[in-house]
Amino acid sequence: AQRVTQPEKLLSVFKGAPVELKCNYSYSGSPELFWYVQYSRQRLQLLLRHISRESIKGFTADLNKGETSFHLKKPFAQEEDSAMYYCALSGHSGGSNYKLTFGKGTLLTVNP
Amino acid sequence: NAGVTQTPKFQVLKTGQSMTLQCAQDMNHNSMYWYRQDPGMGLRLIYYSASEGTTDKGEVPNGYNVSRLNKREFSLRLESAAPSQTSVYFCASSADQTGRPNYGYTFGSGTRLTVV
Numbered sequence: 001a002q003r004v005t006q007p008e009k010l011l012s013v014f015k016g017a018p019v020e021l022k023c024n025y026s027y028s029g030s031p032e033l034f035w036y037v038q039y040s041r042q043r044l045q046l047l048l049r050h051i052s053r054e055s056i057k058g059f060t061a062d063l064n065k066g067e068t069s070f071h072l073k074k075p076f077a078q079e080e081d082s083a084m085y086y087c088a089l090s091g092h093s094g095g096s097n098y099k100l101t102f103g104k105g106t107l108l109t110v111n112p
Numbered sequence: 113n114a115g116v117t118q119t120p121k122f123q124v125l126k127t128g129q130s131m132t133l134q135c136a137q138d139m140n141h142n143s144m145y146w147y148r149q150d151p152g153m154g155l156r157l158i159y160y161s162a163s164e165g166t167t168d169k170g171e172v173p174n175g176y177n178v179s180r181l182n183k184r185e186f187s188l189r190l191e192s193a194a195p196s197q198t199s200v201y202f203c204a205s206s207a208d209q210t211g212r213p214n215y216g217y218t219f220g221s222g223t224r225l226t227v228v
Contacts (some may be wrong), residue, residue, distance in 0.1 A: 034216055046216035104154035
């Protein structure tokens, strides 16, 4: 079975402070991990893919297979970063089809 | 460049009524998905279709049916709506026929459904 855990439902920081959104996963195979962002009442948008090792909007995330984690980080938070963030894992639990399993999300609020 | 289009955007149903949520994508994607989003629960997969002509159950399929009408369209039907189905429903698609989201999924803007 594949599982994604985001331990923090809510995270509040001040503008300019560092931010880290935690994500842990459980999966027996080689995982593919993603971060999605949802701004207020909008559709989900892909933020990062671990395989691309990119930085988007100042956010980075490193896959740590030893700790089974894929934490999202940004050194200096901005007010426009306030949103719901979902960590997601792609895997196939039996069968041949991949599915994207989401964590429960972390609501980030960046205060002025 | 519409991507994934969902209709309607909002709907209020009475308990026991039926309705169909529509989803269409114009990216020639093979796989399509229906998720529901509930506070504190994240997104949960209801049904998916890896390719035209195939559908499979996800994590929370009870009370729903789906139809992959053609490659573009994937509809979700509530035969007898219940208050527990009050939720925001998202449709998504991905290019790979196995569903492997190499470039992530593309999501629609959602349907906010209230069952009273």
